[in-house]
Amino acid sequence: MIFKDKTVIITGGSEGIGAATARMFAEAGANLMLVARNKKNLEAVAEELRDKTKVEIFAMDVSDADACIDVFKKAKFEFGRVDILVNNAGYNARGLVEEVGATELAKVVDVNLRAPIVLSRIALPYLRESAEGAIINVGSLAGRVIYPGAAVYSASKAGLRSFSLALSEELRGTGIKIGLISPGPVSTAFIMDDMDKVSDITFSQPMSSAEEIAQIVLDLCGNNIREEAVPKRSGVLTTVIGLVPWLGRLLRPRLERKGQRMKKQLKAEARAAAAGD
Numbered sequence: 689m690i691f692k693d694k695t696v697i698i699t700g701g702s703e704g705i706g707a708a709t710a711r712m713f714a715e716a717g718a719n720l721m722l723v724a725r726n727k728k729n730l731e732a733v734a735e736e737l738r739d740k741t742k743v744e745i746f747a748m749d750v751s752d753a754d755a756c757i758d759v760f761k762k763a764k765f766e767f768g769r770v771d772i773l774v775n776n777a778g779y780n781a782r783g784l785v786e787e788v789g790a791t792e793l794a795k796v797v798d799v800n801l802r803a804p805i806v807l808s809r810i811a812l813p814y815l816r817e818s819a820e821g822a823i824i825n826v827g828s829l830a831g832r833v834i835y836p837g838a839a840v841y842s843a844s845k846a847g848l849r850s851f852s853l854a855l856s857e858e859l860r861g862t863g864i865k866i867g868l869i870s871p872g873p874v875s876t877a878f879i880m881d882d883m884d885k886v887s888d889i890t891f892s893q894p895m896s897s898a899e900e901i902a903q904i905v906l907d908l909c910g911n912n913i914r915e916e917a918v919p920k921r922s923g924v925l926t927t928v929i930g931l932v933p934w935l936g937r938l939l940r941p942r943l944e945r946k947g948q949r950m951k952k953q954l955k956a957e958a959r960a961a962a963a964g965d
Contacts (some may be wrong), residue, residue, distance in 0.1 A: 689910030695767040697759065699750050699807065700777035705826060708898035709905050714740040716906070722765040724777070725749055742767065750777045750803035760810050767772055768898035770814035775804035775848075776826040776859055778878065780841045782885040790794035793840045794835070800844035801882040805851055815864050822865040823910040825852045826901070829872045829893070829917060833936060837887045845870075849915070850928070856871055856914050865885035867908030870902050870926075871918040880889035889940065892962055893922045 696713050701722030710720055714737040724730050727747035734743040739763045744766050748755035763770050779799035781792035808823050815821025830838060832847025845891035849868060856866035872893035873879055896918055904916050917923025929936035 689822075689906075691906070693907075694721040694770050694818075694820075695725060696761055696772040696774065697721045697763055698776060699723045699810075700826075701745075702726050702733055702903070704776070704960075705874060705898045705901050705905075706776045708902035709776065710737060710743075712899075712902045712906055713904065714743070716740060717939070718745070718772075719899040721759065721760055721766070723750065736833045742926050750807065751798040753806050753933060756803070756807050756810055758822060760814055761929045762943040764814065769818060770811065771821055773807060773811045773815070773823045774826070774905060775807055775823065777824065780838065780878075781910075782838060782841075782882070782887075784837060785839050788840075801847045801851070802848075804848055808851075808855065810941050812859075812864070815868065816862070818864070820910070821863065822867065822904050823852075823855075823881060824867045824869065824908050825844075825903060826854070826905070827868050827870040827915075829870050829922055829926050832870060832917070832923075833929050834933065835887075835889075841846075842947075853914060865909060867905075868915040869904050869908060869918065870881065870915060870923065871896055871902060872922045874901055880954070880958070882888040883951055883958075886951075888944045888951060889949040890947060892943040892947035893925075894919045899916055945951065 691713055696718045698706050698710055701710050701953045702724035710733060711724055713720060719741060720743045722730050722734060723746045730745040730747060734745050746759045746762060762771060777799055779796055781788045781796050803932050806824055810821060825848055826846040827848050831849045835842035852866055852868040859866060872892050874896050876898050
């Protein structure tokens with residue numbers, strides 16, 4: 689797909705996967721509307737990219753339905769069109785269900801599932817005006833398997849996966865592409881700044897970079913793939929475990945031991961890097 693002069697709205701656009709995706713769209717000549725809660729971080733990314741393309745920011749909480757409406761109105765006003773929505777904003781409250789507050793658990797669902805549903809609904813009239821409209825949702829491998837210690841996060845991502853695949857069927861033949869990327873661990877602050885609270889099994893899978901995920905987001909806008917699991921080997925593993933749950937329970941101790949070793953290595957590398965600074 690040619691992105692030049694198309695308008696892309698990216699939630700969670702101030703860091704990590706969202707910022708990496710913004711950089712790639714900017715290189716391709718797309719107009720950008722970057723959305724996140726932290727206005728200062730948004731402005732930093734926008735300033736970095738304004739010599740390449742037109743960039744606007746909208747500081748908001750994606751769980752605010754009225755603000756979701758306003759961001760599309762602003763994008764339409766500033767750029768005259770909306771072509772692509774990337775639902776990337778994510779939130780997690782790690783821990784066992786009975787140990788995490790109800791408000792925090794609700795926020796996980798609000799940000800990871802309710803917000804993408806609302807934003808997608810708002811986007812559709814705008815995307816129908818585009819010759820090549822697309823919605824790309826950033827899910828997780830956690831949404832494809834049972835994930836103890838992150839039950840609500842897994843549920844929210846499983847819900848996002850089901851919504852994405854069902855919406856794709858609803859829009860078949862309209863020219864609007866619905867894509868889903870389900871990554872394993874990604875080397876961003878989302879997990880790297882909170883490694884002690886991240887489950888060991890998460891680190892049993894190969895780590896992707898934000899740039900690798902961003903490239904797949906762009907690819908999904910124009911190809912015929914509905915879901916891309918990253919890495920592919922992990923996608924196969926989660927598919928098998930999803931079909932045969934007892935196999936997941938059998939493999940879990942081995943995967944956790946592998947993840948413990950990798951987490952220890954990553955923490956040692958982080959300490960060495962900090963000491964070098």
